[in-house]
Amino acid sequence: MVEPVKDMDARFGTRRYVVLTEPLRLDSGASLSPVEIAYETYGALNADGSNAILICHALTGDQYVASTHPVTGKPGWWTRAVGPGLPIDPTRHFIICANVLGSCMGSSGPASIDPATRGEGGGEPFAMRFPVITIADMVRAQAMLLDHLGIGRLFAVIGGSMGGMQALSWPTIFPDRVESAIVIASTSRHSAQNIAFHEVGRQAIMADPRWRGGAYYADGQAPASGLAVARMAAHITYLSEEGLTEKFGRRLQARDAKTFGFDADFQVESYLRHQGISFVERFDANSYLYITRAMDYYDIAEDHGGSLAAAFTATRARFCLISFDTDWLYPTAESRLIVHALNAAGREVSFVELHSPFGHDAFLLDAPDMNRVIDGFLRAKRS
Structure with missing residues (x-):
């Protein structure tokens, strides 16, 4: 059981960092060891470990989902959705947000020290020696973090944009570890455009x-x-x-x-x-x-003979997909494609297209309709 956390910014979060020595086998065929992961947690894991929510961040995001960013001094990037009284509530949920593999806010990435160069001088950053990674590699690194935290199963995995790619990948890679997935303004593969x-x-x-x-x-x-x-x-x-x-x-x-x-x-x-x-x-x-590059390589159906429906046959997770009508980066048609595949696989799925003038970034801005959908989905019982 993970102990209740102490307040990090006089509210409800704590900053953490872990070095995992188990090698991470990457899709490229390379291995990465050790694996460093920076993450933040909010709330406390309940006695039966059934309230853990993993939030996955987008391309330029980070682990500071609901706490002050140490570089910019700005509030967390999703304080409109994460916090006491909000849909993702640390008084009800144990919330984890990890900096993705390959990023630059504490997790292993190009700026990390390459262990092969360590010596009396301290070592050199990987730079372009860092192995090319995929969205699936990011998800496997997150699974290693959850293992470290003693969390066997997620109540929910949630993400928007690239975070949605991770949230959608979780039930396909670890079908028995996810109760539900919320995928916002995302896609099942990156388009040519x-x-x-x-x-x-x-x-x-x-x-x-x-x-x-x-x-x-x-x-x-x-x-x-x-x-x-x-x-x-x-x-x-x-x-x-x-x-x-x-x-x-x-x-x-x-x-x-x-x-x-x-x-x-x-x-x-x-x-x-x-x-x-x-x-x-x-x-x-x-x-x-x-x-x-990881986002460009992303295509969930690729490892399932090109069938998106086949990617979801092993999981029993329920899904919620949210799109925005002015998002031309990942338009609603991309979400509908996923919904059709989930229906074909016999999975439980909810879907809504919301109106917003703000395009793809709508999920990061004031979106009360999105919050209501997330809150309702997280509170609903499996049908």
């Missing part, structure tokens, strides 16, 4: 002279310009035309007339530049390369 967007971002990073084949850690001169451009391009896909028009339109930024130059004349240009600059302060460029 989304792979293309990711490649633009990766090429922006690798074209930055400071990238130097990924070996930029020693002098601290990271490829900030390339990473900022990658973030700007990706951020456009997280929004919607309706949202951009409403928020910015063609309004000028702090000026009354066009400059007839290439400064940020428009508010939307200034906004994107701010997004890029602030992102490089908290994220590692090599991690961006690795995680976007």
